[in-house]
Amino acid sequence: MRRLFRFITPALAGLLTLTGVAGHARAAAPERLGEFYGQRLAWSRCGDGYECGKLSVPLDYKHPEGDRIGLSMARLPATGRKIGSIVLNFGGPGASGVDTLLQSKDIVSPAIREHFDVVSFDPRGVGGSAPIHCMKSLDLDSYFTLDPTPDTASEVKRQEKVGQSICKNRAPSGRERNCSPMWARSRSPATWTSCAPLSVTSG
Structure with missing residues (x-):
């Protein structure tokens, strides 16, 4: 994991403000995002002293009136x-903050836990947060047989062919999308990185 504590998406920042120190001024929500910043999560017990819930966020922050997804949340109450509240992002890519927190009750000191809820979340596309299932078994087999350092025209062409096939087969509504950061190892970025995993600008 690259970084242990990284703060967070706009909607989560709003949640942190809502649960912050009493008497402090609440930051104004960005235009058209007020309902996301103002939401109250319905927490429920999920074992061993933890509580879990869902945070609603826009699929695309440029179009918050459009589709929404739910981010899985977990907290360890003060x-x-x-x-x-302290909101933790345990890093990644692809790491579940919920699973990590559920296994890390001692991630902060008892002195901090006395006065702060410890919260984490699954980033979008991961775990319980609108997970992305990108590749069929045969697609995955094809991917792992690729040369990770293509240095001939035929190897590069095979990279492009597999990439185009996977993007085409997995893209919703005919749109291309890159389902995994693994595409970064390709030598044909115009083909492989023209796709986008989810139409988002934040969160």
């Missing part, structure tokens, strides 16, 4: 008088 053990004493709560004065705020």
Whole structure:
């Protein structure tokens, strides 16, 4: 994991503000995002002292009135008088913050836990947050047989062919999309990285 603590998406930042220190001024929500910043999560117990819930966010922050997805959330409630929340992003790519937090009750000190809820989440496309299932078994087999360092015209052409096939087969509504950061190893970025995993600009 590249970084242990990284702060976070706009909607999560709003959630953190809502659960922050009493009496502090609440930051104004960006235009057209007020309902996302103002939401209250319905937390439910999910074992061993944890609580879980879903946070609604826009699929595309440029078009918040459009489709929405739910981000899976988990929190470890403060053990004493709560004065705020700490939201953790454990890094990745592809790491489930929920699973990591559920296995890391001692991730912060008892002194911090006394006064702060410890919260984490599954980034979009991961775990319980609108997960992306990109490749069929045969597509995955084809991908893993590729030369990771193509240095001949035929190897590069095979990279392009497999990439085009996977994007075409997995793209919704005829749109191309890159389902995995693994495409970065291709030597044909015009073919492989022209796709986008989810139409988003943040979160």
